[in-house]
Amino acid sequence: MKVRPSLLVETGARTMVPTLLVVSAFLLVVGHDSPGGGFVGGLLAGGALLVVFLSGGRAAVTSMLPVPAGAILGAGIMTAVATAIGGLVFGRALLDAGKLEIDAGWFGSWSVGSALLFDVGVFLVVVGLVSTVLLQLGDPEEREE
């Protein structure tokens, strides 16, 4: 028998999940120069997925992910390794970092490091891993196999 989660959890999830995702994206972006980064951001996004799982079960998590969890994990590893190899392509060392200075007029000038791309990879790996764990191990009674 499937038990519906309490009203509190469902309503709470509705406001918590978007907030958590925005904060996790913020942590990811500022991570290069300030506290944060792909791993922390990924864990927070994973936490958001956990809240979704608690309020809506496997189905809610699956419908929230655009692609299978394993593919997110793989895409993350490839992004991170691509950044590492990027150093080689530009004739530098493995994992060497580059920086792009953007002058956006009114919005100020930003510097975007290739470390951000690496962090995006880490972020995806963590999110992919958390969702794989949730889908594989969470709530065994609901498993289809």
Next chain:
Amino acid sequence: MTTVVSLLVAVPLVAVGLALVLPSLALRRAVSMAASLASLVLSVIVLVSVDGGDAISVAVGGWTAPIGIQLVADRFAGLMLAVSSTALFGVLAYAVGQRDTDDAFPAFHATYHALAAGVALAFLTGDLFTLFVAFEIMLTASYVLITHRSEAAQVRSTMTYVVVGLVASGLFLIGIGLAYAATGTVNLIEMADRLGDVDSGTRAGIGWLFFMVFGIKAAIFPLFFWLPDSYPTAVTPVTAIFAGLLTKVGVYAIVRTQTLLFPSDGPSTFILIIAGLTMVIGVLGAIAQGDIKRILSFHIISQIGYMIMGLGFFTVAGLAAAIVFIVHQVIVKTVMFLVGGLVETSSGTGRLRDVSGVLHRYPVIAVLFLPAALSLAGLPPFSGFVGKLALVQAGFSAGQWIVVGVSLFASILTLFSMTKIWAGAFWGSPTTNLTRRPGRAMVAATGGLVAVSLFIAFAGQPLLEVATRAAQDLLTGGAVTIGGS
């Protein structure tokens, strides 16, 4: 060349990502095989390059050591990389040919390449902490590979494997902490310089802690108990690559740390005693078993003793012999388990009691088994003979008669237990359970590795020369400096 060395770690990781993203099994197989072949080619290029010239040093991220992480490819690392990627490619071809392994376990290719990346990083790193990371990548992948068939019996026996692995990792981390406290660095070359000033008692303590940690991974006496219980429970390709590679990465780490960080002036009696006990206890364990994979698992332990013996002499000849022996073992041990798997595939069992007459029913399996088994026992003209002869000669010139005698005794027992498998499974009248002909691709993959093992015997002299140069590098501190090559 630094690019090629970097790619040796990067290529398997790209394969991990692709194997997770690609939706169809056929595509995953193709990418996986291509990546493995690419690693093989790259590692041979690196070996040829480092043997002809200087060792290659890579400053990861453009940060020179000791601030950054250094990857170092010298002759020893080059040899290990070449032989390990050969074994990895052969076993992957077997697994793809077998079809069950990656059918039943969608993430097989991703995990397999994660293991390959860990192994490559372990051979290449010039930094103690990165060695820890490499071991963790390798072991975490191995935990997944060994437990994925989650049946009760398998989970029970692999629990030991996982727990022992975690304990060893914990001790390793403590060792790194102690070494860092004593020297203020984790870069191996800088650490080797500074350890000279450290109090000899502290130095010996750290040295034996590392010997124990890597000894657990390498399954030396008395730290081998986890191996024979856990390895045979996995599927054949997984057992084969574990048997061929994982313990040898432990031996590599022992040789690397003992020669670079804790060199001994003369033969180390302690290491030689451990080596002798490992050989004898391992082979005695093998004789008592009645299952092909369990017999072979005990032989892994026994053969580790020979490698440790070569290290224990602390001479160029001894180390060179040990290196040749490791190269031979990686291939032959892998082949033995693959052949064991072929017997199991054809009959459904690996118990010597329940299968006989393979020779008459499927002679091709016997043809593959014989050279590998004789090589394992060390008979000429096979590859084991080259390694053992070099070890015995090194032992004589170091004046270590007793341990050499023990090693020859263990060799005779090895031959005995090989004849036990031969007489049990291959001779006699064919049993009725011999019904499934092993697939062509599996036989071809095994045959390819047998050919490599014959080639090692054929190229024994050049191999010994390369190994001698590698051993000279190891004992003289090599040509590698911090941050440069």
